[in-house]
Amino acid sequence: MEKILSRTEETLLLAVWALAPNAYGLAIGEHLRKLTGKRWSVGAIYIPLERLEARGLLAAHEGEPTPQRGGRSKRFFTLTPQGLKALNEARRLHEALWAAVPDEGGLA
Amino acid sequence: MEKILSRTEETLLLAVWALAPNAYGLAIGEHLRKLTGKRWSVGAIYIPLERLEARGLLAAHEGEPTPQRGGRSKRFFTLTPQGLKALNEARRLHEALWAAVPDEGGLA
DNA sequence: CCTATTTGTTTTATAAAATAGAAAAATAAT
DNA sequence: ATTATTTTTCTATTTTATAAAACAAATAGG
Numbered sequence: 001m002e003k004i005l006s007r008t009e010e011t012l013l014l015a016v017w018a019l020a021p022n023a024y025g026l027a028i029g030e031h032l033r034k035l036t037g038k039r040w041s042v043g044a045i046y047i048p049l050e051r052l053e054a055r056g057l058l059a060a061h062e063g064e065p066t067p068q069r070g071g072r073s074k075r076f077f078t079l080t081p082q083g084l085k086a087l088n089e090a091r092r093l094h095e096a097l098w099a100a101v102p103d104e105g106g107l108a
Numbered sequence: 109m110e111k112i113l114s115r116t117e118e119t120l121l122l123a124v125w126a127l128a129p130n131a132y133g134l135a136i137g138e139h140l141r142k143l144t145g146k147r148w149s150v151g152a153i154y155i156p157l158e159r160l161e162a163r164g165l166l167a168a169h170e171g172e173p174t175p176q177r178g179g180r181s182k183r184f185f186t187l188t189p190q191g192l193k194a195l196n197e198a199r200r201l202h203e204a205l206w207a208a209v210p211d212e213g214g215l216a
Numbered sequence: 217c218c219t220a221t222t223t224g225t226t227t228t229a230t231a232a233a234a235t236a237g238a239a240a241a242a243t244a245a246t
Numbered sequence: 247a248t249t250a251t252t253t254t255t256c257t258a259t260t261t262t263a264t265a266a267a268a269c270a271a272a273t274a275g276g
Contacts, residue, residue, distance in 0.1 A: 004144070006262095007115045008234070011205060018208040026253060035204055036112065041236045046254065048234080065243065070251030072242035094202065096143055097119060100126040114234095114262075134224060149265050154225065156262080173272065179223035180271040 005090045008048050009057075011036075013087050016058060016077045024063065024074040025049065049077060057083035113198045116156050117165075119144075121195050124166060124185045132171065132182040133157065157185060165191035 005013070015031050016023040028049075029040045052058040063074035079087075113121070123139050124131040136157075137148045160166040171182040187195075 004115065004146070006233075007112065007118075010115075014205045014209060018205075018210065020210070024253080031208075035208060036201060038112070041234095042254080043237070043256090044235050050255095051233085068244080068252080070243050070245080070249095070253085072240095072251095072253045074253070091206070093144060097122045097126075098199070100139075100143060101122060102126065102128070116263075132224080149263085150225080151227095151264055151266080152262095155264090158226095159262090177222050177273060179273090180225060180269090182224070 002086070002089065004093065005086055008044070009052060010087065010090050012045070012048055012052060013057060013079060013083050016083075017079050017087075020078060021076065023077045028077075052083070053077070055082075056080055057086055110194070110197065112201065113194055114156075116152070117160060118195065118198050120153070120156055120160060121165060121187060121191050124191075125187050125195075128186060129184065131185045136185075160191070161185070163190075164188055165194055 011032065012028065015028045015035075019027055019031055025042070025046055029042065029045045032040050032045075049058065053060050057080055058077045059080050060075050060077050063076050065071075065073055119140065120136065123136045123143075127135055127139055133150070133154055137150065137153050140148050140153075157166065161168050165188055166185045167188050168183050168185050171184050173179070173181055
């Protein structure tokens with residue numbers, strides 16, 4: 001049985017996908033801040049990103065220096081096929097859980 | 109800003125909802141085992157349930173002994189209005205994250 | 217009775233993940 | 247060279263997850 005993605009992991013994978021092909025640490029944080037309305041500390045981003053890379057759900061490559069003022073070179077992340085698969089699986093599970101609820105209409 | 113539900117928390121809240129009004133520890137575990145295909149240890153159920161109760165997302169009450177073979181009395185859980193609200197919020201966020209992805213059709 | 221068995225919850229110990237924030241590294245403008 | 251800026255890496259802390267053993271309550275059957 002494959003491991004279920006945590007919410008953080010799913011969220012990060014989706015952010016990488018949404019920002020493709022320009023997904024790097026700080027941009028991901030900014031994207032998530034806008035979408036979730038809460039602040040994402042750098043640790044809350046880089047550490048799980050690394051884990052996802054180690055697990056093969058993300059791939060990373062160094063970016064070229066840009067003609068901007070400063071800045072160390074970026075590490076860009078992209079979804080791997082396994083990453084996509086894991087996202088699919090998480091979504092399927094999510095839907096199954098909601099479908100098991102008797103009267104979903106009670107929400108809004 | 110309200111805290112975002114972890115996947116475990118969301119899953120447990122949905123299970124309580126799905127089994128209402130007969131949601132208690134072991135039954136929840138069995139429900140989730142069937143739905144997710146993986147084994148849920150007792151710790152993975154009771155501990156977060158307690159936390160959800162402490163946060164006010166679940167309410168608990170003791171059940172009467174039943175005419176079954178054995179069994180200590182059950183603790184039944186029900187969703188509180190805040191629990192429902194939190195589920196709604198988690199779902200809204202989930203949808204927003206997926207909506208930010210460019211071509212969702214690429215999945216299946 | 218009374219004890220073996222079943223159903224259920226609590227407790228305890230350990231591992232893994234999430235989070236925050238400081239520090240370090242890399243780059244280009246001045 | 248020096249400094250401002252952007253980005254990542256490191257370190258420490260808290261929170262969650264997981265597994266397994268201990269504890270509790272009930273009844274069936276001898």
